[in-house]
Amino acid sequence: MAKNSILKYIVLPLSLILSFIFGAFVWNQVQSSPITIQVVAAAQKIIGMDFTTAQSDSMLNSLNDRVRDYQALRKLNIPNSVVPSLNFNPVPVGFVTQDNTNSFKLSKINVVKLPANKDELAFYNVRELAELLRTRQITSVELTKFYIARLRKYNSKLLFVVNFTEEQALKEAARADAEIRAGKYRGVLHGVPYGVKDLLSTADSKTTYGASPYIDQKLGIDATVVKRLRDAGAVLLAKLTLGELAMGDTWFGGMTRNPWDITRGSSGSSAGPASAVSAGCLPFAIGSETLGSIVSPSTECGATGLRPSFGRVSKYGAMALSWSMDKLGPITRSVEDAAIVFNAVQGTDPKDLSTIAAPFNYDGNVNSLKGWKIGYLKAAFQNRYANKTNGSLTLVKLKELGAELVPIETPDMPLGAIAMMLDAEAGAAFQELVLNHKDDMLVRQSKYAWPNIFRTAQFVPAVEYIQASRARTLLIQQWYNKLKGLDIYITPAFSANLTLTNLTGNPCVVLPNGFNRAGRPTSITFMGQLFGEGKTLEAARIYQQATNFNKKHPTLAF
Numbered sequence: 001m002a003k004n005s006i007l008k009y010i011v012l013p014l015s016l017i018l019s020f021i022f023g024a025f026v027w028n029q030v031q032s033s034p035i036t037i038q039v040v041a042a043a044q045k046i047i048g049m050d051f052t053t054a055q056s057d058s059m060l061n062s063l064n065d066r067v068r069d070y071q072a073l074r075k076l077n078i079p080n081s082v083v084p085s086l087n088f089n090p091v092p093v094g095f096v097t098q099d100n101t102n103s104f105k106l107s108k109i110n111v112v113k114l115p116a117n118k119d120e121l122a123f124y125n126v127r128e129l130a131e132l133l134r135t136r137q138i139t140s141v142e143l144t145k146f147y148i149a150r151l152r153k154y155n156s157k158l159l160f161v162v163n164f165t166e167e168q169a170l171k172e173a174a175r176a177d178a179e180i181r182a183g184k185y186r187g188v189l190h191g192v193p194y195g196v197k198d199l200l201s202t203a204d205s206k207t208t209y210g211a212s213p214y215i216d217q218k219l220g221i222d223a224t225v226v227k228r229l230r231d232a233g234a235v236l237l238a239k240l241t242l243g244e245l246a247m248g249d250t251w252f253g254g255m256t257r258n259p260w261d262i263t264r265g266s267s268g269s270s271a272g273p274a275s276a277v278s279a280g281c282l283p284f285a286i287g288s289e290t291l292g293s294i295v296s297p298s299t300e301c302g303a304t305g306l307r308p309s310f311g312r313v314s315k316y317g318a319m320a321l322s323w324s325m326d327k328l329g330p331i332t333r334s335v336e337d338a339a340i341v342f343n344a345v346q347g348t349d350p351k352d353l354s355t356i357a358a359p360f361n362y363d364g365n366v367n368s369l370k371g372w373k374i375g376y377l378k379a380a381f382q383n384r385y386a387n388k389t390n391g392s393l394t395l396v397k398l399k400e401l402g403a404e405l406v407p408i409e410t411p412d413m414p415l416g417a418i419a420m421m422l423d424a425e426a427g428a429a430f431q432e433l434v435l436n437h438k439d440d441m442l443v444r445q446s447k448y449a450w451p452n453i454f455r456t457a458q459f460v461p462a463v464e465y466i467q468a469s470r471a472r473t474l475l476i477q478q479w480y481n482k483l484k485g486l487d488i489y490i491t492p493a494f495s496a497n498l499t500l501t502n503l504t505g506n507p508c509v510v511l512p513n514g515f516n517r518a519g520r521p522t523s524i525t526f527m528g529q530l531f532g533e534g535k536t537l538e539a540a541r542i543y544q545q546a547t548n549f550n551k552k553h554p555t556l557a558f
Helices: 006-010 014-020 024-028 037-047 053-074 118-123 126-134 140-158 166-181 224-231 271-278 295-301 335-345 378-382 388-400 420-429 431-435 450-457 462-483 496-504 533-547
Strands: 103-105 161-164 193-197 235-240 261-265 285-289 304-307 327-332 361-363 373-377 404-408 488-492 508-515 521-528
Touching: 037 053, 118 140, 126 140, 126 166, 126 335, 140 161, 140 166, 140 193, 140 235, 140 271, 161 271, 166 235, 193 224, 193 271, 224 235, 224 335, 235 271, 271 285, 271 295, 271 327, 295 304, 295 508, 295 521, 304 335, 304 533, 327 335, 335 508, 335 533, 361 533, 373 378, 378 388, 378 488, 388 404, 388 488, 388 508, 388 521, 388 533, 420 431, 420 450, 420 462, 431 450, 462 496, 488 533, 496 521, 508 533, 521 533
Parallel strands: 103 361, 193 235, 193 285, 373 404, 373 488
Antiparallel strands: 161 235, 285 327, 304 327, 304 508, 488 521, 508 521
């Protein structure tokens, strides 16, 4: 799970708050009912300030002018695809990239043979499938039909597909087969099927955002991530579910389920990608994260997820929820699969001005953590949490692999207050739903669901949004200083670190580290320096190779 001037579109200042304070009556008749001293007095309680009667009277002309300004802006009907004129940059002062050069080396792979029982292909990883395709033991068309059949078979129970792209997929698969036969092999993703979270636009299919107001939306463009994967030869089979507007696992078609326990949701908001990969219905999928939307479903479903650094992967063609926090990344069966997909999609894009150039250096042949300095969030591991035993065993395993563990602490900063930026940006991204009362069409209507968050966000003053942004600058600098000298650090999947690093833009790899008493997978998070995906993936791969929890898969006895 989870971006026009920031002052104009992301947050709405005091005067809009004042227009809201009279409720629906003033909202409908705001132009004919001017703001008065009494309105200002009431609004002061919302913003936590105190003005004298004279000061309030002096503001009235400007406040009433602002109401007209807001009406003028709303008439522009700005689509979700339009970004703010200000871009978030997570780079701290004095920042030095961990990687100095670009290099991508895959691990050595043993000979791969087509299994006698083709059902076993369901849980092959990308590397293994790529070898079968490269050596022409199976065709992309055969593999595409195999995974489409599995998607259709299990979708009725797991509810992870919004729309199939079968017709186009078979054409792309046939093209891949022809190119491979002709010796025009593009690389390890050539002919490999995959799916995308349905907040990524594809030119020939609908992009619903998982929400009823957008159920027939067709944007007519290919997201940059989709285009780059097509260029790598990958074959798109389906648009996968997300909790509506990137929250949770409930969408307009129901609740996406966890293949390990279908009485549970798959978590979200990258609900479909995690569920489909875990169930062996796709080798990999593209998810997104703003505040836990890759980490959480990957944990619930026992998948491996990579949340890249902010700015590493183009968001062009993706639904905007928070322009300063949204990130796209792969959900896979293994760490090296995540590295493969990331390598294909990362890089700057002139269509997304928030992308940032940085080297990516990954070596899949590194097999020891000897000499590595790995931090760990001491307080988080000492706290009581559901996965405490498996988390402690992860630390033990890292020591066995040669790592030096270094305790670290998070900065003493009001993370929740800073994360208010997400609500404000989301309230701007979907303000049209509030204005047109289409927020009532969303399935979830609780106090903490999007409709209420969007409404509440209209009351965030621009000044306070900017103050939160300034506090975020302090947070980024403090965290960068604390991480100096470390290769990576480790943390439980769910702690203050999740909010912290979605604000700072640091990358993470979440992967299985065992099972709980109910037999469901648990996870651990490997965190990197900003743009430090290379070392983060290397360390996570070494741990994964030494444990093999990712080789386990649900039985799908339904």
